[in-house]
Amino acid sequence: MRCDEFEAYAADWLDGERPPEAVNHLRTCRRCSARVAELEMIVSAAANLPPLDPPERVWISLRNQLEQEGLLRERHSVWQRLHVLLPAAPRTALTTGLIAALAALLLMMPQSPLGRLGRTGNGGAGGPEFQRVQQQLANGEALAGQDVHFRDPEVAASYQQNLALVDNLIGECARRVNEDPSDEMSRQYLATAYQQKADLLTALAEREALGE
């Protein structure tokens, strides 16, 4: 067999098909055996390439889009959660404070959480609209820091991790909004990030109110 004839077998060789004539050729041909070895090296390296996961913002943006299209619904919106919490007597200063903070937050966004905040014309991330939301969330977070005592360390770790994630996201979005206050997508991301933080704190208030 000549080298150009072996070419017809080379593809199947890597898939494990090894007819005797091709085996014989490789025994005697250094160039073809080196070529096959290199192709095997490539196949092996490819199989070991690590998976590349998309960053968190892709999932957040996807969720946002799906909610806007009505393809995905929040398990409970902040409004629904407050509706559940308000009739019950708040058990701690935390729930009282959080309910006040979240209600104030919702009053700032009368149409939808993304409504006013997401629109341009409100300045950068340091503008009055964003500042008020940030202040209310900071109040809620401070109350959580003072009053919540997690019974389950895994829940505590998960809360801290989620808080760090959402804070990072807020930081990144705020930076983008400051760089270009007219960038509506960044503004919407920032509004969504604030909404997520409000959600996280509401979940905390729920746990506290239910004594979990």
Next chain:
Amino acid sequence: MVLRMVGNPAEAEDLTQEAFLQLFRKIHTFRGDAAFSTWLHRLSVNVVLMRLRKKTLPQTSLDEPADNEDETSGPKRDVGAEDPLIEGSVDRVRLERAVAELPPGYRMVFLLHDVQGYEHNEIARIMDCSIGNSKSQLHKARTRLREILQDAARSEARQQRLEASEKTGSRE
């Protein structure tokens, strides 16, 4: 996988989101006659191909992926010519760079088979082509990768020789 297909992180994020949006919009059309992962990959590949067609590569085809890409796949090599060996092992960074240089059709079949571990019959479904076509594209992709890696090895060797001679010259 989408990032490896398009090579641009921002565009890959955009396309990943688009693929998952389509997944949600079309989930009711999944009939269960193929593996769910095959269906999802097919969706992703279609999203990527649509984007590539719109942008720069109107010749990219689902029916005959990349068969016409030989013309653009770099210098032709004489079968009888001596090939330089890829020195050492193929490391991740070199391989990723080389994959990014492949024409899109080759790249997709290579990523699906050698990176994601799909069989040719699954790739044929995902890419809407024949099993033979998938096999042929894969072999061409691997061969082209080897050429790209050889070129890179040659360039590195040349660079090292140049640096060594500069050092020697500066000592003298």
